Amino acid sequence: MLFFKRQLPLAIAFFFGLVGFFxxxxxxxxxxxxxxxxxxxxxxxYAFALILGTYSLLRLHSKRIERKDxxxxxxxVLWAGFIVTFAAGMYNEGRGFLAGQADTGMLMxxxxxxxxPAGATMFSVLAFFIASAAYRTFRARTPAAAMLLISAxxxxxxxxxxxxMISEHLPTLASWLMEVxxxxxxxxxxxxxxxxxxxxxxxxIFGIERAYLGGD
Amino acid sequence: xQRATLxxxxxxxxxxIFLMVLICAIGARFIDxxxxxFPKASVKTMYDKIEEVAAKNGTILISMDYDPSSKPELEPLxxxxxxxxFSRKVKVIAMTHNPNGQRLAQTVLEESAAEFDVKYGEDYxxxxxxxxxxxxxxxxxxxxxxxxxxxxxxxxxxxxxxTREITSISKLDYVISVSASAYWESWxxxxxxxxxxxxxxxxxxxxxxxxxPFLQTGQVTGLVGGLAGAxxxxxxxKRPDMAVVGMKPQSAVHMLLVLFVVFGxxxxxxxxxxxxxxxxxxxxxxxx
Numbered sequence: 244m245l246f247f248k249r250q251l252p253l254a255i256a257f258f259f260g261l262v263g264f265f266x267x268x269x270x271x272x273x274x275x276x277x278x279x280x281x282x283x284x285x286x287x288x289y290a291f292a293l294i295l296g297t298y299s300l301l302r303l304h305s306k307r308i309e310r311k312d313x314x315x316x317x318x319x320v321l322w323a324g325f326i327v328t329f330a331a332g333m334y335n336e337g338r339g340f341l342a343g344q345a346d347t348g349m350l351m352x353x354x355x356x357x358x359x360p361a362g363a364t365m366f367s368v369l370a371f372f373i374a375s376a377a378y379r380t381f382r383a384r385t386p387a388a389a390m391l392l393i394s395a396x397x398x399x400x401x402x403x404x405x406x407x408m409i410s411e412h413l414p415t416l417a418s419w420l421m422e423v424x425x426x427x428x429x430x431x432x433x434x435x436x437x438x439x440x441x442x443x444x445x446x447x448i449f450g451i452e453r454a455y456l457g458g459d
Numbered sequence: 460x461q462r463a464t465l466x467x468x469x470x471x472x473x474x475x476i477f478l479m480v481l482i483c484a485i486g487a488r489f490i491d492x493x494x495x496x497f498p499k500a501s502v503k504t505m506y507d508k509i510e511e512v513a514a515k516n517g518t519i520l521i522s523m524d525y526d527p528s529s530k531p532e533l534e535p536l537x538x539x540x541x542x543x544x545f546s547r548k549v550k551v552i553a554m555t556h557n558p559n560g561q562r563l564a565q566t567v568l569e570e571s572a573a574e575f576d577v578k579y580g581e582d583y584x585x586x587x588x589x590x591x592x593x594x595x596x597x598x599x600x601x602x603x604x605x606x607x608x609x610x611x612x613x614x615x616x617x618x619x620x621x622t623r624e625i626t627s628i629s630k631l632d633y634v635i636s637v638s639a640s641a642y643w644e645s646w647x648x649x650x651x652x653x654x655x656x657x658x659x660x661x662x663x664x665x666x667x668x669x670x671x672p673f674l675q676t677g678q679v680t681g682l683v684g685g686l687a688g689a690x691x692x693x694x695x696x697k698r699p700d701m702a703v704v705g706m707k708p709q710s711a712v713h714m715l716l717v718l719f720v721v722f723g724x725x726x727x728x729x730x731x732x733x734x735x736x737x738x739x740x741x742x743x744x745x746x747x
Contacts, residue, residue, distance in 0.1 A: 279601050286591040286598060293558075293590060343613030344561070344587075354562050362527030362559075370712060374480045375473040378719035382727050392724070396717050402664070402687055404494035405710040418499070426671040433672065 253450045260448030301325065328353055394420055462737070465730040469723070476719070480712060487711035494706050496699075498691040501674055505659045505681025506543070506695045508633050513547035517632030518621060520552040522646060523567070526559035529639035529663055534567055535702035536661045536689035537637050541571035543696045545582070550621045552631070554586035554607075556595070556642045561588045561611060580619040587611025593645040599628045600654040629654035635681075637661040643670065647678055661688065 259281065266278035304318035312318075331353060336345035345351070383389035400406045401417025446452035498506070512519055521540055525533045544551050555564045568585055577583060586607045589595055598606040603625050609615055616622040628634060634656050636643040643660045651658040657680045660670050664685025673679040683692055686709055689702035 279598075282594050282597050282601070283605075285594040286589075289592065289594060290590040343609075343611060346565070351562065358559070359527040359530070359563075363531055366528040367531070370484075371477045371480050374712070374716055374719060375476045377716050378471070378476055378723045379469070379473075381720050381723065383724055392720065396720065399713050399717055402685075403710045403713050404496050404687070404690070404706050405714060407495055407497055414497070414499075421668055422671055422675070425668050426675060429669060430672045 249453075249456065252456055253453070257448055257450060260444070264448070297325075394424075462730060462733050465726050465733070468726050469730065479715060483711045483715045484708040487707040488704075490707075492707070494710060496690050496694045496703060496706065498695050499688070501682040501684075502688055502691040503695065505540075505635070505661075505683055506692065508657060508659060508681055509540070509543050509547065509549060512632040513544075513549045515632065516548065516550075518550040518552060518625065518630075519544060519633040519635065520554065520628065520631050522554050522556060522634070522636045522638070522642065523560055523564040524556045524636055524642035525563070525639035526557050527563065530563055531705075532663050532686050533637050533639060533661065533689075534563065535686065535700060535705070536683055536692060537564075537567050538571055538700065539689060539692040539696055539698065539702070540635060540637070540661070541568065542574065542698055543692075545571060545575040545577050546696070548582070551583040552586060552621060552625070553583065555588050556592055556645070557640075558588050558590075561585075565611065580614075580621065582621065584616070584619050584621045585611045586616075592642065593649040596628070596645055596649040597653065600650065601627065603627050603630075627654060629656055631656050633657045633659060633680075635659040635661060638666070639663050640666075647673060651678055659683075664688075 262277065263281065266274045266281075301322070304321050307315045307318040308322070328350065331349040333340045334348075335342060335350070336348040338345055381392060381395075383392050397413065398417045398420055400409065401413040401415075401420075406413040406417065443452060447455065509519065521537065521544075523533075523537050541551065543549075551568075553564050553568050555561055564587075565585055568583060572579070572583060587610065589607065591598065591606075595606060603622075604616060607616060610619070625631065628650060634646060634650065635658075636646040638646075638660070639662070643662055643666070647658060647660075650656070658678070659681035660673075660679050661683040662670060662685075664687065667682065667684030667688070670679055670682050670684070674682050683689060686702050686705050690699075690706045693699050693702050
């Protein structure tokens with residue numbers, strides 16, 4: 244079955260890769276229609292990826308529960324959370340899953356009173372870890388590290404209102420750091436990434452890069 | 460000071476650091492002091508753009524691409540933008556690329572709308588969430604109604620005055636992505652660069668440096684970065700709220716971080732000097 248595992252996926256990638264590429268450069272109505280159709284397909288695939296992602300996550304945690312790995316209790320919590328949330332979403336306050344999402348009910352309760360506070364807590368904890376890391380590891384050991392440290396201090400103070408109170412030049416200096424050295428470096432990185440994307444895309448289209456086919 | 464004492468200071472239990480951050484954040488929230496907020500040029504650009512849209516009675520789209528983890532940083536901006544738009548009778552289409560963001564978008568939209576004389580369908584609409592990211596943006600440019608035929612509640616978009624005339628995102632007068640991830644890039648690459656609508660960005664403070672190159676090229680018209688940017692926007696619309704209030708704890712914690720960095724480095728270098736002196740002393744003792 245090498246044909247289905249290797250040759251067919253490579254042929255599909257080659258064909259649609261080239262179609263997608265030429266559709267950008269050929270201003271013909273039929274190409275435009277084809278491109279529009281492909282975009283709709285991609286959106287469908289994107290939605291399927293969500294289902295696949297959910298399946299992979301649940302499978303991983305099922306195995307952990309089966310093997311009774313360390314911390315498998317968390318996997319049980321994940322499964323319980325999934326079942327309850329999924330059931331609440333499907334039930335949709337008796338309207339069924341095909342109707343628009345109900346504004347009240349169990350799913351919204353879960354969202355408002357569990358998901359929202361939990362999410363906000365996870366993010367706010369970051370501030371504490373950043374403070375600890377800043378104290379323990381942010382050292383001017385080399386000239387480059389010293390430059391980074393001084394820039395960070397200027398930006399940290401210059402981007403907040405207290406910077407204006409300390410000196411009117413601090414926000415100006417912080418803006419300069421963001422708009423000149425930072426933007427220059429970002430441009431370089433973005434160009435590098437873009438060229439990398441082009442190279443990788445060409446490798447996939449022409450079948451040189453085959454990692455996406457999996458290990459079998 | 461002895462090296463052992465310095466070592467103790469450098470290895471300070473991080474729970475003390477956490478406690479200092481907590482005291483700083485809570486203390487600053489309750490101590491009464493004023494901080495001046497001066498809007499930056501990029502924030503003013505976004506404000507001016509909405510004023511421009513208001514002058515021609517136009518429509519904007521706000522994509523609230525964030526979830527509860529970044530809500531405290533981004534929701535104040537969404538609220539300020541909605542208040543500005545509603546107060547100036549600008550029609551608003553709201554949506555999200557984030558599957559966990561629809562409820563947040565709906566809440567902020569409803570709360571802001573309740574403050575003004577605006578009606579759902581006539582002055583604003585919530586499209587909700589749809590999968591697709593960049594491809595959804597392309598689809599919205601090709602055929603808006605094909606991408607979204609119904610709103611979040613399942614009602615036909617053709618029945619709403621706000622969306623009736625919108626056939627493509629190119630017809631919109633301004634699109635703003637309030638984003639906590641790479642969705643702002645999707646709007647720029649697949650939206651602005653293809654369909655040429657004016658495009659503004661509101662992002663978390665961490666993402667803001669990524670947007671500067673595009674602000675300079677003109678691909679992005681208006682940038683609001685983090686809670687500080689939202690505070691500047693609130694100042695511009697003369698409705699100080701959560702972002703302005705949040706500037707006090709944020710400023711206090713930023714200053715504490717700077718103190719930590721400076722203090723940590725002073726101890727580090729002082730320890731280094733003492734270490735070198737000790738080594739020099741040992742070498743001199745060994746010499747006959």
